Amino acid sequence: MTQSNNVRLGVILMLLTTIVFALQDGISRHLAAEYNVYLVVMVRYWFFAAFVIVIAQRNAGSIRAAAHTRQPVLQAFRGVLLALEVCVMVTGFTLLGLVESHAVFACYPLLVAALSGPVLGESVGWRRWAAIAVGLVGVIIILQPGMSVFDPFATVPLIAAMMFALYALLTRYVARQDNTATSFFWTGVAGAIMMTVIGIWYWEPMTGVDWMWMATLCVTGVTGHWLLIRCYEAAEASAVQPFAYFQLVFAAAIGIALFGETIRPNVALGVAIIVAAGLFTLWRERQQG
Template identity: 70%
Template sequence: MQNNTKLGIMLMIATTFVFAVQDGISQHLARQYNVLMIVMVRYWFFAAFVITIAIRQSGSVRAAAATQQPVLQIFRGALLALEICVMVTAFVALGLVESHAIFACYPLLIAALSGPVLGEAVGWRRWAAIGIGFIGVLVILQPGFAIFAPAAVVPLAAALMFALYGLLTRYAARKASTATSFFWTGTVGAVIMTGIGLWFWEPMGRADWIWMATLCVTGASGHWLLIKTYEVAEASAVQPFAYLQLVFASTIGLLIFGETLRWNVALGGAIVVGAGLFTLWRARKKEVA
């Protein structure tokens, strides 16, 4: 693996921008069509992309699929597919700005759950940051106020699901290669979503099929950029820049979808991101030590 941090940062910024565009297109389509159908079609293209990558890296589909943890890999793939459905639902209910502000707490959830799930030690400083981060989430949610939207718990549920997916991916990595886990992620998700999504099929207009094709391309492009990012730089060095997806997605929500940025969302989002960056910094410092 190369160790080009500058290139890795540039690739991570490009990755977050592409994923933000993907989220905007997902919101546009999900306002008109069933979320399950949209995610299903997206996964068909994703699975084809994953299989292509698997053949290129492992030599064959059988080699890429070889695993000692089939149940874990299936659960991971299903969990991510369902998380995407939940998050796209949040985009429709709350918009990109608020959904991403709440979803940004997932690194804090990973840090909090890394102890019981992976047996990793979490020091008091990171626990303090986790606590402060969740104060930020409460600022966004404003529980007890008349303007509190119950739908705000939807992106929080998505963040919890994605955090668990991330932890299980790290656990699987102890016995499986990245190519193997990536293969199972795409193929299992496609099978799960096909089994569910076909029941909710709706005819789409020609223009929306163009948007659907663009969504599929952005999904594959984003994952390809992410793979390249981790090939050229250490994850700990580029991970803080993943928060730019919140910035890009919020900009799309404000400029294209006419969303508003409420003061509590801005303040709470800043607290969550700040706490998340601190936990990433502490984790990296511990690795170096």
């Protein structure tokens, strides 16, 4: 992958990526409310796997070259983990809506920072630990544990955040031996195989309109990943990653405008704390890099 450092272009591409992924989340919420989550994610992964194979073949030269790895078990586990995380997150959309699911999920960069020490052996200084602690306070404010109104379903996106954080760390780990094309190939193919094994048992007919929504979901998934690849080709990840938080803004807007969701004061406060802590963590990573 050829890397330039056009930060302005990278930021624009990241913002477009967050808009497309927010649309994808909105469509997933609609479809998962009507059909089984495993079915929705399975069909989405079929198209994603096809896209991944094309991209991997283009970058690696052949499918065999793209699939070659000395750590197939770990690569397959990554792909399966991400597919299952998508299932958990989409389930969260149906239980809590887009606003609160994304509010809790926003803590995943802090979880990556916290786990980078035990998983990758990276050094985590006291400033990052302080930011992680502050961010977790934000999560507690959102979840309101111990309150009479506490909804146990609120832990669903937190589980998804933990799974995605582990996936991100394993992606860093396998990158020590495998290139991006190989990791991308295994992400899509292993995930599609796992979702087919699970989702085929939940097959049910869809209406014509919902098949159109499903096709749109697949297109947004492919488009979002293509934009993300172009984004990281255009600029360094540390420069554009803070703008990934805009997915929370766009997803919340869709949730409010199309699904009648609301933003509770504790959710707004918690998100502000989490995002501030996450941005500080990203800044510290860039300073040390």
